[in-house]
Amino acid sequence: MLNDLRVVELGDGIAIALAARAMAGFGADVIKIEPPEGDRLRRVGPFPPGRADGEASAAHLYFHGGKSSVVLDLDHQAARTALQRIVHSGDILLTDLPTARRERLRLDDAVLAGEAPRLSVVAVSPYGADGPHAGYLATELTMIAAGGQLSLMGSPDREPVKPYGDQAGCQAALSVFGAAMAAIYRRGRTGRGSSVELSIQELQASAMDMQGPMAYNGDPPYPGYGRRIGNTTHSLWSYYPSRDGQVGIFVNPANIPSLLAALGRSDLRDRMSDKAFLAGEMRDLVARWCAERTSKEVYAAAVEFGAPFSYVAGPDDLLEDPILAATGIWRTVEQPGVGVVRVPGPPFTTDAGFDIGPAPHLGQHTATVLARLAGLDEAAIRAVAGSGS
Amino acid sequence: MSSLAAQRGGADAGEPPLTGIRVLDLSMIWAGPFATKHLADLGAEVIKVEGPSYLDHVRTLSVPDRNVAEPYNDSRYFNEYNRNKYGLAVDIRTDSGRDIVTRLAAGSDVIVENFRPGVIERLGLGYDTIRAVNPRVIMVSLPAYSGREPERRVPGYGPNVEQMSGIAHLSGYAGGPPQKFGISYGDPVAGLGGAAAVLMALVARERSGVGQRIEVSQRNLLMGFIGDALVGHQLGHRAERSGNRSPYAAPQGVYPSLGADGTPAARADSWVALSVTSDAQWLALVKTMGRPELADDPRWPDVPARLAAHDELDHEISAWTSTLTSLDAAEQLQRAGVAASPVLTPAELRDDLQLTARGFLRMVAHATMPPMKLTAPTWHFQGLDTELRAAPRLGEHNQMILRNRLGLSEQRIAELEAAGVIGTSPTPATRTRSRHAQ
Structure with a gap:
């Protein structure tokens, strides 16, 4: 459905990674830019027993499925220039880089509006691009704390407890995807790309069930609803x-x-x-x-x-459930060097296909993308690729 | 004149992206309305359909004062998630009511519904029926599970979906039971998925010329949020619930802090979250705690060692955080280069410096209440600003919709009112759909 879109993913957060994965599944050409040491998700696992390398991290295998990997060492001008060309050739740039870094890379809104007017940018960050906390550091734990949802989860007699993984980032991924689609739709009407900015804190705080709207207006919470209530x-x-769970x-x-x-x-x-x-x-x-x-x-x-x-279904329950399988949730991926795995497929079921390929090896597509999109010849490719080795 | 008379097609750069897009919102409670809230925030014309005898259940929740004449128009919950929409209250159990909704559907770009599977077809509003007269229509359903047998027969709410998706199994304190979320997590996730799906289908329709049917299964969508665990499981890794800890950040946790009013940490139910992701941050943490000697402790040189001794570290950190408010502790740590945040409660979000600075809450006029605070649109399109209107009162736009969209005469509208097909107040036998019902 998105076969004629090119998406560039620049950053290392779950929000852009999961959104870009969905776009890849729906047919977009997704190019993931990685630093020479590889994306962060290559290091977080979980890993299969006996492996701890970046090609076997389950987070990498899942969140980067279907993408191309291009390694660029952005400390070098040649790599920065190549990146600019790749971005300019795209329809969508998904990024979680701080604004100042984007400016140094000449990939900020002002530059891109002039040099790539049909490109749309979706920029996501923990706290937003401005405000007193814009530069604050964040992790998956502190993000879900800052957005409010952590305060309501857990036992009343213990500390709040976070949900599995990076749920703040996963929620934000759907907004990244939606905002990107809105920008593309808008481009079809105006001929120009859009710049959309998202704050993960705001995205969570706007999804605080009934408790948010009540508290925002100073209403006392219903008994048992303002704090953690356990299960x-x-x-x-x-x-x-139950007898067994x-x-x-x-x-x-x-x-x-x-x-x-x-x-x-x-x-x-x-x-x-x-x-x-x-x-x-x-x-x-x-x-x-x-x-x-x-x-x-x-x-x-x-x-x-x-x-x-x-x-409470566990992984085996899900993987073995024939009714669930019949909904079309699974895609089978043959991951070179790892084996065959099944992964959750489309975020929603449409008329369109959803084909997700394996996650790329680090830098697997560097040369082809540099030739195709940055217009580099073999010598120039060696120079850029070498700068990252 | 309202946007109900907006011109279709064409747009300039100053218009919201979905100007002229017509959405018929047959959904209630949270998931569906959350989806259409985003579409309305993007400029779509969203008609929310209720019945004078069939109200959105959330109209009965979070009403500040139930002694007013129209408490069903004052719900905080309803106003937050249904702002910028138009309200039609029509009894779809009547032939005339069904005819109105069918005609609106035939002229809509998007239909969003979260009835239980099969109900939309029984109402004569199934996708195939509408597509026959409007091939460009995009219909989005948001079931808890799917439209397939036998699970289509099972109703599901947020906590059910959390369990069945596998995310509850993976969430919780180390050594403890699976943990329920504090919000009805499947709903906003499905709502966002629904909005994203509509937007992708609109993009596709520009090329194909036709719409499509989309199913957003709340369970399936949440499974996509644990995909790494499912892959890891197949590769032989058995995930265990690990509370607030992380295999690649240590120490990491949620620690007690003084209450803002000085209540001791042991009783304040006030918390600060922090994560140390590098050895440099570990040094920064212990210096900030006033315990630089901990950096030289041979027991804790790196992440693996700190993970192994996490309980001891928690004790040391708690002793420090308990002397500070969560805001002070987080501020000190951020200044030192350590990721930290107060665990903000809903009330604390209201006063949060960052959210306030970015205009997260806006004061919006309401017909029967003092101005209320609604959250600003969260997808910030550069150069665009969306004004907020309060959610529609029950049937507030009946006349406008029937006149402008369907061309009904004043006399016909009056007849429908007299017959109880449309209305602006609940009829005595009013039912509401249960909270989060699917």
């Missing part, structure tokens, strides 16, 4: 242990009939507005019902009765 809000909105019973008033049908206790219908009953007998009843069943049996009841029950 239980009340007896019908809670995790429960953890399940979720998350039931709203509209789901009461299906809950009671699954429990085989439709006789309790009239007691479902009795708060003392819900907090006592009903909690015990639900806990017992879950504890007597495996997680998959609880989910089978969800299917049978149309009830919002779920279970």
Whole structure:
């Protein structure tokens, strides 16, 4: 669907990496610029047993799938010039470099507006390009702390706990993707590229459920909603242990009939507005019902009765689930030097195909891209490539 | 005249990107409205459809004063995620109501819905039906799981989706159980995915001339956020829940701090997050803590050693952070070159210096309440600024929409009002869709 778009990824954050991966899957020509030591994600793993090299990092294999790798040592003028040519040839530049660095590379908005007027730039940073914290350092932990979502996650009697991975970055990736598409759509109407700036802190703070809009207006939070509440809000909105794991019973008033049908206790219908009953007998009843069943049996009841029950699925559950596979989520990738793996495919299902190739070896496409897009001959390519060796 | 009469096609550089794009928003609660919020922020004309007997459930939540005449128009939650939209309250259970919505759909560029799978078809608004009269239409569905049997029969809310996507399995304290998110995480993620999908489909439509149907499965989309763990698992790495720690940053954690009012750290529920990603930052941290001798401790020379002794380090760091507010601790660390941030609560976000400096919250007039704060659009297009309007009151734009979009006469509109097909206040038998229902 994006076959005629060229995307240049310049930076090392998850937000641009995941957005660019999706674009590659939908057909865009994505060129990832890497420093001589390789992208950060090549070093973070997780690694297969016995490996710790940049070609085997699972983060690299997943987030960089389907891209071309071009290594440039931007300390050298020839590499900077080549980068400028590559960027100018593109439709979209995705970057998380600080503004000052972009200026030094002559890839700032003012320069690009003159030299590549059809190029659109999506620039993302932890705190935004301006403001008193614009230059603050950030990691996946501090970003989700600054955006507010960490404050609500975890047990009330412990410190807040972060979710897996870089969720602030993953959320931002969808905004990066969307903003880039909006810019391309706009170019079709105006003939010119756009510059879009995103702050990961703002993106999170604008997605703070009900608690955000209430607090922003000075309203007191609902009891139990302003702070961490662990895994239980009340007896019908809670995790429960099953016979072999953890399940979720998350039931709203509209789901009461299906809950009671699954429990085989439709006789309790009239007691479902009795708060003392819900907090006592009903909690015990639900806990017992879950504890007597495996997680998959609880989910089978969800299917049978149309009830919002779920279970905590692990990687094996996901990889082995035929119903999930039938949704078309998986893509099989043959990764040279590593093996065959299945990866989550498109972020959403469309009429278009989504083909994701293997992640590139470091610098795998340096020579071809420099020739094709920077117009360099073999000697010049050797000079640029050599500057990074 | 409102943008409901905006000209279609063509644009100049000063117009928002989606000027002239018509969106019919049949979604409720959070995921769908979050998607269409982004489209409205980009200048699309978004008509939010409710019924006088079928309100968006969030109208009943976060209402500051329930004793006012129209509490259903004052919800903070509703106003935040439905700003800049137009409101139509029409009873789609009636033939006339269905006809109105069908005609609007036929003239729309985009339809967004988050009914349970199959409902949109039963309403006669399925993609194939609309496409037959409007081949350019883009229809986006946001189910919890998918439209496939048997899971299409299973309703799912945010925490269900977190569990079924695998992300809950990977999240939580070290040695502890899987952890639920503090927000209904699947919803905003699906909303962003929905907005992104619409925008990509609009790009594609410029070339193909036709629209398409898009399914944004909340579960599948969240799986894309743990793709590295799924790959690692297949390569033999067994991920374990590790709390706030990281294999490549140590120390890293969330530490207690003084309350802003001086409440001791042990009782303040105030926290600061910090990450040390290099040996130089380790030196900076211990100097900032006033404990430079720790840098010479042979037990902690590098990341692997510090990871192995993390509990001891946590004790030392907590002793220091407990003497400071989270703001002070983070500020000192940032000045020293260490990544750190207060763990900002929703109330603290409101007063955050950075967000304030960037105009994150804007004061917006409301018809029945004092001006309220809404978040500014988060995709900052250089040279463009989008004004914010409060979310529509129930049925606020009934007449405008029926007159301008469908060409109905004043007499016909009055007949529809008299028959209860359209309205501006809830009917006695009003139902609401449950929170986060899919």
